[in-house]
Amino acid sequence: MGTDLTAVINLDLPGATISRHIYGHFAEHLGRCIYGGFWVGEDSDVPNVGGIRSDVVAALRAIAIPNLRWPGGCFADDYHWRDGVGPRDERPRMVNSHWGDVVEDNSFGTQEFMALCELLGADPYVSGNVGSGSVREMSEWIEYLTRGDDSPMATLRRQHGRDAPWRVPFWGIGNEAWGCGGNLRAEQFASLARQYATYVREHAGNDVYRIAAGANVDDYHWTETLMRSFDPLEDGEGRSAPFQGISLHYYTMTGPWSDKGSATEFGTEEWYRALARAAHMEHLLDRHGAVMDRYDPKKRVGLVVDEWGTWWNVEPGTDPGFLYQQNTLRDAVVASRHFDAFHRHAGRVVMANIAQTVNVLQAMILTDPETDALVLTPTYHVFAMNTGHHDADALDVHWRGEVPTSAVDDVELETLSASASTRGDTALVSLTNLDVEQDRTIVLDLRGRDLLKHTAQVLTGPTLSAHNTAAQPDAVASARHDGVRPHPRGLEVDLPAHSYVTVSLGLA
Incomplete structure (x- = not known):
């Protein structure tokens, strides 16, 4: 060489702090991410704590997982939280129309998710339902989670076996409101986001970072519309209102949505094309950041890239609605390239969540449904090698x-x-x-x-x-x-x- x-x-010239939260993760009720991934049930032969798979928890703790986004994704805007609390055998079922059109029994709900976060040592990032939900529903959910006195929702939580409130630092105001989260126009959603964020209240000293559903790829109009909807940002100090961050979604693929490319069958040309598409994230951060800078020069509003990663055609023979794909060296290099971009934009990018943690898209972990074997993917190793960047300058x-x-x-x-x-x-x-x-x-x-x-x-x-x-x-x-x-x-x-x-x- x-x-x-x-x-x-x-x-000796440190810059902005790289938040550990850009190494965040995403778990949706999709395929085998929750059921068969995180959740095996208390009666499973797979070692578990309260139904949560122990080896998955250990692997994620080893990479210092900082936060976990749940329950979606598109699933979040069909999810009604009251269906997932209380005794499991009394919970109503629902249809997961987005992912496989399967029946969801709601055995993994709020209590199970919060128990998972406690086992992981990760901050929960809850995505609230704007698409098919209500302001009251969202308001009552955060009260259920975080209020400590004898309010109606705190009382309900205690009836379900949890006395102390949880800490929930991150809250999503909808998901992909331009698409599966309601097919709204930017102006429509901006008004709704202000309304819903107002009712995501801070109970019992629980400080909430509210994240409004942001742009799809290069929809700079969406970002500008949301930035215009904030209370004045040029003057004053402290937190922005009525929410504190906006999101951005971008996936890497080598073909169109109808044929995204194979996860494992590719040559040199597709290797480079995938990495060029991954490098486009830098351009998106520059452009969305420039729009945000115009209205928010003090960077009081955070950019949250809460869905990113590779999206390939599903593995042959698997359910196309379950988004199961293999994970190669190419995926690992896509991840490393993204992190370089996030590090360079640390002044604006406050969080990122790779999609998804287990058995879906660019996963950290794959679990074999036949043998129960756990496999750490190449992407997992990039996260492990990068823990020294967490909260560093x-x-x-x-x-x-x-x-x-x-x-x-x-x-x-x-x-x-x-x-x-x-x-x-x-x-x-x-x-x-x-x-x-x-x-x-x-x-x-x-x-x-x-x-x-x-x-x-x-x-x-x-x-x-x-x-x-x-x-x-x-x-x-x-x-x-x-x-x-x-x-x-x-x-x-x-x-x-x-x-x-x-x-x-x-x-x-």
Whole structure:
């Protein structure tokens, strides 16, 4: 490997804090995400705590899961919370019309979700029903969850076996209101969002961060309409009103919605196309951020990318409504590229939620319904390698030299990506080599603080489509990387082709 580029990092010039919540997750009543994923029931032979699968909890705790979004997604705007509380054998059933047209028995509801969050050590992010619900329904749900006295909903919660209120810091005001959440126009939803947010009250000292359903991909008009709906943002300090954040949804695929591409059967051309589509997230953050800056120069309103990730055709032989797909090295590199973008926009992006946590879309974990085996995906390992970025201060990475590119359709895709952060006497540098064939060597020009020690990890695979299965659970897994050497400017780092590398630094 020859030295190709130098990355200059000023370790003593920290920027915005990278919220740990950009490493958030999403669990919808969809396919085997909840049932067969998180929830196996108390009578299952699979080890569980109160029906919640223990090995799934342990795996997610190991990557310091910060928050979990539930119950959807499109499911949220068909979900009526009272159907999912109280004795399970008395809960009414419903039809999950969005995902497989299956009958939902509501055995996993509010109490089970909150128990899951407690086991995970994760903050709950509840998506309220605007599409088919009511203001009263949403108001009573947060009262049920968070009020501590003898109010009607607190009394109902106690009747269901929970005395103390829960803490619920994040609340979604609808989901995809431009589509499955009501097919509303931006102006219609902006008015509804103000109304519903008013009734998501803060009981018993529970501070709520209210997130209004935001734009689909590049609908900048939707973002602008929501920004216009805020109370004045230019003056004053503190929190914005009546809500505090707006969302953004964007999925990576290589084809149209009708044929999104295969999760495992792809070549070099589709590898690059997927990564070019993933890189489009940076453009979306720039453009939506510019709209938000126009109305909110102090960045009081947060951007929440609460659905992102790859969306491929379902695995052959599986229910098309269950969105089960394999997860390859390509998915891992898509994730690393997204995180670099989120780190660079840490001043505006306050949360992100990959879709979805177990058995659906770009999952962290796959569970085998026949053997009950648990498989950690390549994407899981990216999350594990990045825990050092949680609540760290972003550092700019300046390239000295020409960053290599590859022509993809009508864009030039940069085939090197990097981001960095610092916290206390440590720093973490993330480096992705998107090139299919070309190994690279990068000099890290580390300035402003003394380097005391370093360690590194690498994630790669023998093929672009390498993935983990019950038979080969570690085909793509992070490993110690010995290709890092001292250099007069700092460190010299080898980046194998199609790989992701993190370098942990100890600083004085």
